[in-house]
């Protein structure tokens with residue numbers, strides 16, 4: 001196990017996701033105690049003191065987000081768990097939804113109490129099937145046991161939850177796009193300010209947190225901020241779920257304590273590379289984070305400071321291990337096709353830029369690239385930086401610049417020779 | 433769509449008052465499960481029932497990739513082609529599917545049994561490559577497993 005565990009603390013069995021199993025692990029005792037003994041603002045104080053960081057990609061401190069909501073402003077507040085899990089390479093929230101749905105629900109109840117939310121939502125991507133069934137079954141169990149609805153556990157606190165399904169759109173994972181979708185509209189992201197915590201769902205103060213961020217709340221309230229801060233590093237408390245895939249021997253979801261050595265994680269915990277191939281590079285946290293070469297990643301520790309120092313970030317924890325022999329031109333082509341497909345089209349630099357970059361990379365792969373194409377890709381990437389409503393324009397730029405900076409020669413080779421230096425291979429040195 | 437209204441009423445009861453607009457997505461999804469696609473008459477029915485502008489429903493239908501206005505095959509195969517799946521042979525799988533079924537992604541076989549689509553990351557990269565068959569994920573796919581699956585579906 002890569003360090004201490006806060007979420008993956010029980011053996012997964014055929015029934016470990018049920019209410020009975022959750023209660024046997026001490027589930028909902030924290031809710032009972034908090035509703036009886038804590039004021040809403042005490043819950044927020046504890047979360048703020050814990051230093052809990054958002055796990056949706058931007059690592060924004062949860063307490064700071066919550067702190068913007070005024071408790072006595074005489075208007076409804078909403079909470080929404082972001083279970084859209086659309087960032088390519090990411091499949092960790094699915095672990096929580098399938099295996100610990102009640103941990104999410106208890107945590108959402110605590111968050112709802114803290115933020116005085118009467119109606120909470122889980123926005124789950126439309127393709128998810130088992131996670132959706134597990135979550136809705138848990139919601140029914142929780143209602144039947146009196147954890148949701150009116151006057152919960154006789155405390156006077158009332159809260160309802162709706163599981164809302166998306167319908168296939170990457171930008172609906174972006175918090176404001178998500179709320180547009182939850183209003184029953186196209187998932188268009190919105191300009192900020194106003195912040196969503198000031199004007200969110202139907203213009204009411206709304207907290208959107210990632211599923212994993214929320215799932216940590218029950219543990220923080222159960223054991224206290226001090227105990228939480230003992231896990232991880234001084235600047236980066238806690239753990240993060242990593243979903244690792246690609247040319248790795250043991251793909252899957254791992255809970256990694258911040259500060260854990262990356263080389264040990266990759267080569268011991270994950271069993272090293274598939275069939276012992278050499279590591280070429282990794283995508284550290286979803287394809288929107290910059291790739292790191294093997295030499296860059298191996299000395300790092302798993303925390304935000306270490307990855308920022310190497311010029312990248314841990315993002316959504318969607319790690320992809322890429323073996324030597326993989327063609328980075330084709331890999332970027334797959335990414336740019338995706339971004340182009342998913343641009344919602346509201347902002348000119350994103351809408352036009354994605355199409356333009358996609359056309360350029362297709363042209364290079366077709367053997368019709370021009371030497372200046374590389375500079376064009378750089379220029380378009382920079383054009384989007386900070387010029388768009390949501391982060392997607394930037395994300396595509398980071399992905400592109402990350403690959404070009406490190407593997408420029410592969411692009412130059414393809415343009416010059418009109419074919420791939422690596423036979424356009426995406427499957428590494430070993431074909432499955 | 434009228435026969436679904438009792439179900440929609442139950443759904444509505446879970447939402448706060450004044451959230452009719454939010455019901456567009458779940459209602460559209462339910463209609464599509466029922467009919468296989470969303471017809472003009474369904475849009476008319478929803479405009480009446482929810483009291484939302486017609487344009488909102490039309491925009492939703494054109495925006496989300498999971499919604500459709502036309503019937504498709506009995507089995508909808510959606511093969512992920514994003515980064516990890518492509519690194520784990522998805523491109524070869526999609527070529528194989530295309531050849532075996534004799535259709536390109538986006539098309540339906542003439543007998544109406546299969547529709548082939550490509551999909552972006554399905555959030556299941558740890559078990560790549562992934563092919564969805566209607567609502568179900570089929571993980572760790574290979575050409576052999578896919579062939580067996582198609583044989584089964586063809587006969588069912």
Ligand SMILES: Cc1cc2nc3c(=O)[nH]c(=O)nc-3n(C[C@H](O)[C@H](O)[C@H](O)COP(=O)(O)O)c2cc1C
Pocket residue numbers: 053054055056057058059060062082083084085086087170171172173174175176208209210211213214390391392
């Ligand atoms: C294009 C785009 C897609 C995103 N997709 C997701 C997603 O699928 N899940 C998620 O939790 N956050 C996603 N985010 C981040 C959200 O906007 C938001 O920051 C996050 O849900 C906040 O939760 P946190 O503070 O708990 O991390 C995405 C952001 C962008 C720009």
Ligand code: SF4
Pocket residue numbers: 171188189342343344345346347348350351388389390391392393
């Ligand atoms: S940056 Fe792209 S995806 Fe985001 S709002 Fe603008 S056009 Fe839409």
Ligand code: FES
Pocket residue numbers: 088089090512513514515516517518552553554555556557560561562
């Ligand atoms: S890339 Fe196919 S499921 Fe993620």
